[in-house]
Amino acid sequence: MTEKKLMKVLNGETVFPPPVWLMRQAGRYLPEYRETREQAGGFLDLCYNPDFATEVTLQPIRRFGFDASILFSDILVIPDALDRGVSFVKGEGPQMTPIRVDEIERLDPSRAETHLAPVIATVARLREELPAETTLIGFCGAPWTVATYMIAGHGTPDQAPARMFGYQHPQAMKQLLTLLAEMSADYLIRQLRAGADCVQIFDSWAGVLDEQSFRDYAIEPVKLIVSRVRAAIPDARIIGFAKGAGYRLRTYRQDTGVDALGMDWQVPLAFGRELQKDGAVQGNLDPLRLIAGGRALDEGVDAIMEALSGGPFVFNLGHGITPDAPIAHVEQLLTRIRG
Numbered sequence: 224m225t226e227k228k229l230m231k232v233l234n235g236e237t238v239f240p241p242p243v244w245l246m247r248q249a250g251r252y253l254p255e256y257r258e259t260r261e262q263a264g265g266f267l268d269l270c271y272n273p274d275f276a277t278e279v280t281l282q283p284i285r286r287f288g289f290d291a292s293i294l295f296s297d298i299l300v301i302p303d304a305l306d307r308g309v310s311f312v313k314g315e316g317p318q319m320t321p322i323r324v325d326e327i328e329r330l331d332p333s334r335a336e337t338h339l340a341p342v343i344a345t346v347a348r349l350r351e352e353l354p355a356e357t358t359l360i361g362f363c364g365a366p367w368t369v370a371t372y373m374i375a376g377h378g379t380p381d382q383a384p385a386r387m388f389g390y391q392h393p394q395a396m397k398q399l400l401t402l403l404a405e406m407s408a409d410y411l412i413r414q415l416r417a418g419a420d421c422v423q424i425f426d427s428w429a430g431v432l433d434e435q436s437f438r439d440y441a442i443e444p445v446k447l448i449v450s451r452v453r454a455a456i457p458d459a460r461i462i463g464f465a466k467g468a469g470y471r472l473r474t475y476r477q478d479t480g481v482d483a484l485g486m487d488w489q490v491p492l493a494f495g496r497e498l499q500k501d502g503a504v505q506g507n508l509d510p511l512r513l514i515a516g517g518r519a520l521d522e523g524v525d526a527i528m529e530a531l532s533g534g535p536f537v538f539n540l541g542h543g544i545t546p547d548a549p550i551a552h553v554e555q556l557l558t559r560i561r562g
């Protein structure tokens with residue numbers, strides 16, 4: 224069996240043209256997603272229904288033939304498994320009950336295995352239904368990013384509530400992040416055993432942390448996840464996406480043990496090349512260039528390809544695709560990369 228393109232890259236090989244997938248590639252920019260979403264009812268009903276979740280995961284593969292498919296779910300299924308009252312309100316994003324310091328000790332992870340069983344069933348279904356050449360990526364949120372939502376109860380522009388919580392209650396914060404790391408490791412191990420080829424850890428809010436907090440809240444918990452996953456599955460391949468980490472990506476790979484680094488669009492390409500000397504990198508087109516289309520899109524793609532396609536590289540956006548992305552621009556992107 225020939226190895227899948229993306230897996231070759233995660234093993235340090237250079238593949239040309241590079242494999243490409245887009246963060247949030249199943250989503251509201253696709254009419255077929257909006258239709259299935261309508262049928263499923265709520266967003267979480269979609270995540271926990273293997274028929275619907277398999278269908279929406281496959282939609283972007285059928286339409287565009289991406290090299291990788293990412294399990295359809297959400298990072299907030301972990302707090303949902305902890306009974307934090309997670310809901311997705313139209314137009315307002317995710318909401319849940321903000322956690323108090325004294326509740327952290329009483330969080331009970333024992334429901335998670337049963338609660339998340341439908342997501343694992345979706346992974347197994349995808350394994351059967353995906354084309355043989357398509358890599359299946361599992362994922363979880365990094366403990367810090369998940370904690371920011373658990374503490375504030377909703378999204379915020381700079382995660383001030385979680386940062387403040389960390390300064391005022393460092394012990395409780397550490398306890399929360401350790402619990403989330405242990406649950407996330409178990410969850411990733413189950414995804415890999417069910418058929419995911421590799422996994423990505425999304426730390427979308429790593430960038431707001433100061434130096435010490437970055438070490439304690441972004442590095443340490445992800446390192447714990449990586450070591451637990453590797454203890455169970457020694458050759459597991461893991462992508463770390465620490466958005467906004469900037470210069471700190473220089474040591475993120477060694478410090479956490481992830482194989483590949485996801486880069487947001489603010490990471491300079493020359494720095495990306497430096498990072499590539501130690502292994503694979505993934506990224507990093509500004510999602511707004513995809514909306515703009517035309518020359519802005521072509522020039523963005525060309526600059527990235529020129530800088531990074533000579534080494535181990537996975538083409539992606541620097542953050543998730545947004546609902547206003549035109550389908551024709553996604554096609555333009557793929558043609559530009561693949562020729």
Ligand SMILES: Cc1c2[nH]c(c1CCC(=O)O)Cc1[nH]c(c(CCC(=O)O)c1C)Cc1[nH]c(c(CCC(=O)O)c1C)Cc1[nH]c(c(C)c1CCC(=O)O)C2
Pocket residue numbers: 245246247248249250251260266293294295296297298299311316317362364368378425427543
């Ligand atoms: C922070 C975060 C979340 N979820 C996720 C992150 C980390 C990555 C990032 O920073 O984008 C990760 C995520 N969310 C979703 C996926 C599915 C896989 C994929 O296609 O990439 C993945 C990997 C589906 C989703 N997750 C969500 C949607 C939109 C929900 C809908 O259909 O109404 C999708 C397709 C909802 C969600 N979920 C979350 C938010 C903030 C929102 C609302 C934002 C919005 O409305 O666009 C939390």
